[in-house]
Amino acid sequence: MQSFKYTSATSDANAVRVVAANREAKFLAGGTNLIDLMREYVERPAELVDVSQLPLAQIRPTTNGVSIGALAKNEATANHPLIRQHYPLLSMAILAGASGQLRNMATNGGNLMQRTRCQYFYDIAMPCNKREPGSGCGALEGLNRIHAIFGYSDKCVATYPGDMATALYALDAVVKVRGINGRERTIPIQDFHRLPGDTPQKDNNLEHGELIVSIEVPKNNFANRSYYLKVRDRASYAFALVSVAAALETDGSNIKQARVVLGSVAHKPWRSMEAERALVGKPATSETFKAASDAALKDAKPLAHNGYKVELGKRAIVLALQQAMTGGAA
Amino acid sequence: MDDKQLPEDLCLIEDEVPISRDEEKLLDELGLVGESRRKFLGQGITAGLGIFALQLLAKEKALAALEPTPGAVFAQNGMLENSVKVSMKVNGAARSLEVDSRMSLLDTLRERLDLTGTKKGCDQGQCGACTVIVGGQRVLSCLTLAAQCQGKDVTTVEGLAKGDELHPMQAAFIKHDGFQCGYCTPGQLCSAVALLNEARNGNASHVTQNLRTHARGLKLSDDEIRERMSGNICRCGAYPGIVAAIKEVQSGRETAQTWHFATDDEIAAVLTDDDKQQIAAMNGGGKTDAIV
Numbered sequence: 078m079q080s081f082k083y084t085s086a087t088s089d090a091n092a093v094r095v096v097a098a099n100r101e102a103k104f105l106a107g108g109t110n111l112i113d114l115m116r117e118y119v120e121r122p123a124e125l126v127d128v129s130q131l132p133l134a135q136i137r138p139t140t141n142g143v144s145i146g147a148l149a150k151n152e153a154t155a156n157h158p159l160i161r162q163h164y165p166l167l168s169m170a171i172l173a174g175a176s177g178q179l180r181n182m183a184t185n186g187g188n189l190m191q192r193t194r195c196q197y198f199y200d201i202a203m204p205c206n207k208r209e210p211g212s213g214c215g216a217l218e219g220l221n222r223i224h225a226i227f228g229y230s231d232k233c234v235a236t237y238p239g240d241m242a243t244a245l246y247a248l249d250a251v252v253k254v255r256g257i258n259g260r261e262r263t264i265p266i267q268d269f270h271r272l273p274g275d276t277p278q279k280d281n282n283l284e285h286g287e288l289i290v291s292i293e294v295p296k297n298n299f300a301n302r303s304y305y306l307k308v309r310d311r312a313s314y315a316f317a318l319v320s321v322a323a324a325l326e327t328d329g330s331n332i333k334q335a336r337v338v339l340g341s342v343a344h345k346p347w348r349s350m351e352a353e354r355a356l357v358g359k360p361a362t363s364e365t366f367k368a369a370s371d372a373a374l375k376d377a378k379p380l381a382h383n384g385y386k387v388e389l390g391k392r393a394i395v396l397a398l399q400q401a402m403t404g405g406a407a
Numbered sequence: 408m409d410d411k412q413l414p415e416d417l418c419l420i421e422d423e424v425p426i427s428r429d430e431e432k433l434l435d436e437l438g439l440v441g442e443s444r445r446k447f448l449g450q451g452i453t454a455g456l457g458i459f460a461l462q463l464l465a466k467e468k469a470l471a472a473l474e475p476t477p478g479a480v481f482a483q484n485g486m487l488e489n490s491v492k493v494s495m496k497v498n499g500a501a502r503s504l505e506v507d508s509r510m511s512l513l514d515t516l517r518e519r520l521d522l523t524g525t526k527k528g529c530d531q532g533q534c535g536a537c538t539v540i541v542g543g544q545r546v547l548s549c550l551t552l553a554a555q556c557q558g559k560d561v562t563t564v565e566g567l568a569k570g571d572e573l574h575p576m577q578a579a580f581i582k583h584d585g586f587q588c589g590y591c592t593p594g595q596l597c598s599a600v601a602l603l604n605e606a607r608n609g610n611a612s613h614v615t616q617n618l619r620t621h622a623r624g625l626k627l628s629d630d631e632i633r634e635r636m637s638g639n640i641c642r643c644g645a646y647p648g649i650v651a652a653i654k655e656v657q658s659g660r661e662t663a664q665t666w667h668f669a670t671d672d673e674i675a676a677v678l679t680d681d682d683k684q685q686i687a688a689m690n691g692g693g694k695t696d697a698i699v
Contacts, residue, residue: 080488080507080508080509083491109532109550116530117531127552129555150544156611161611165619168611172611176638176639177635179532181544182546182547182551313613
């Protein structure tokens with residue numbers, strides 16, 4: 078690991094000031110991803126500002142929903158009574174990720190900042206435009222079984238691996254960030270992560286030095302009919318090959334509102350407006366779900382080794398919607 | 408280490424197994440009394456799982472007492488490039504030290520505080536061998552910087568037992584054969600002990616049905632235990648024993664031990680004539696039961 082200066086932040090303003098002033102500085106929260114990447118020399122910050130002790134861990138009701146502190150731990154968030162009762166989809170997604178130990182360490186803000194698990198990104202002997210802009214993409218013509226089927230470019234075919242954010246897309250969350258001089262702004266979750274384009278080194282639209290302070294989730298009518306389905310190589314403690322955050326609001330037997338978001342198929346969670354259009358106004362039947370799943374995967378462009386994700390994605394969407402209709406009981 | 412003699416009472420020889428007070432106590436705790444204790448000890452050291460564990464424990468203690476400590480070596484090296492002062496409580500004792508900012512909690516425990524019970528497996532958050540309990544929560548010490556532990560309360564496997572009294576989870580791991588090589592065991596134990604609290608608080612897992620109802624004091628099924636322990640990999644595959652041990656402690660319902668050391672009769676029953684001849688040759692023409 079490259080040597081770095083460590084300081085513990087005394088306030089969010091102080092943390093932002095220090096990081097903003099140094100291009101080589103980074104915030105440190107749970108460290109579950111950053112420390113790992115630093116040990117592999119993928120990340121080489123010269124300075125770490127530890128924000129984990131800042132008072133940004135609250136989860137509290139707001140007039141329009143719930144505000145989830147950026148520094149609340151994943152495990153505490155998934156098990157918070159407000160979240161379990163009103164946003165079970167979010168609890169399910171978080172609990173599908175990592176292990177008990179990692180969820181106790183990982184923060185919500187850090188989870189949004191989680192980097193890809195592309196093996197070429199991790200291996201510093203390999204080319205990777207995300208790690209080393211201009212060096213090429215090892216995965217494009219290499220082993221790309223876990224890679225993207227949507228929205229990639231010839232510069233990068235990596236996927237965003239997180240479960241939590243996939244659910245947050247379905248829940249129309251908004252990310253609140255604080256920058257230099259206390260400047261606050263909100264970023265709708267669908268605008269938070271980026272597609273790779275020509276700048277795959279940028280995972281998201283945060284400016285250097287901006288600190289995530291909370292995730293705001295509005296009220297919704299999905300709590301009775303939502304489900305997070307994660308398909309992976311083993312039953313637990315593995316990243317998704319494909320995941321689906323499905324949420325429905327029904328009016329009698331008809332679907333009034335729907336959310337279908339695919340995880341691990343693109344550089345960001347992939348919300349399928351096509352699938353949602355195929356669901357709204359239709360009866361909540363398996364035929365409707367099948368049509369929606371076909372619509373969702375219609376424009377998928379698999380690489381050499383991940384063609385399976387197309388059929389897997391369709392089946393996962395149907396199953397997730399069926400499970401959502403049963404109230405999410407697995 | 409070769410020139411250092413282990414204290415005499417820690418040395419076990421094959422055909423004579425001295426029993427220390429600690430060992431007496433452990434055997435009592437395991438419910439091995441009378442005939443079963445005689446049989447247990449009669450297996451000899453190579454077969455005695457409990458004795459084996461005790462011997463390791465005793466060696467750990469003896470090695471820890473040897474000087475100089477690695478911490479002392481580090482301290483002589485002088486200036487660190489980016490040093491951080493940290494004070495934390497480890498197994499109840501206040502510890503203050505100066506570490507390189509890169510130092511993980513895992514390396515700090517092992518290399519600076521001589522607490523080598525916590526093991527380094529993958530050093531990248533994939534195996535769980537380094538699991539310790541910080542502030543009541545199980546975490547991975549390999550991905551935790553020592554610098555981040557300022558003011559924190561850390562419990563390692565060394566802190567689970569109360570003096571000579573094993574933590575119920577430790578006793579259950581022995582009773583239910585929850586380990587083979589033992590390398591993942593300190594992490595498994597810390598994880599399992601912290602898991603008890605999570606279940607008491609009603610924390611849900613990936614396999615919990617209906618997240619919207621939140622009840623404290625969960626009784627965990629085998630599937631729940633497996634899911635909640637998925638962050639601790641066991642290369643020997645001792646999972647059935649680990650699940651049985653955790654289930655017994657978590658439920659508070661004692662279950663029967665499903666293994667026992669083979670009796671002389673059981674061993675004799677499976678020996679072929681060939682085996683018997685080989686054993687006789689090994690024992691210089693003695694009787695076949697000399698090694699069992």
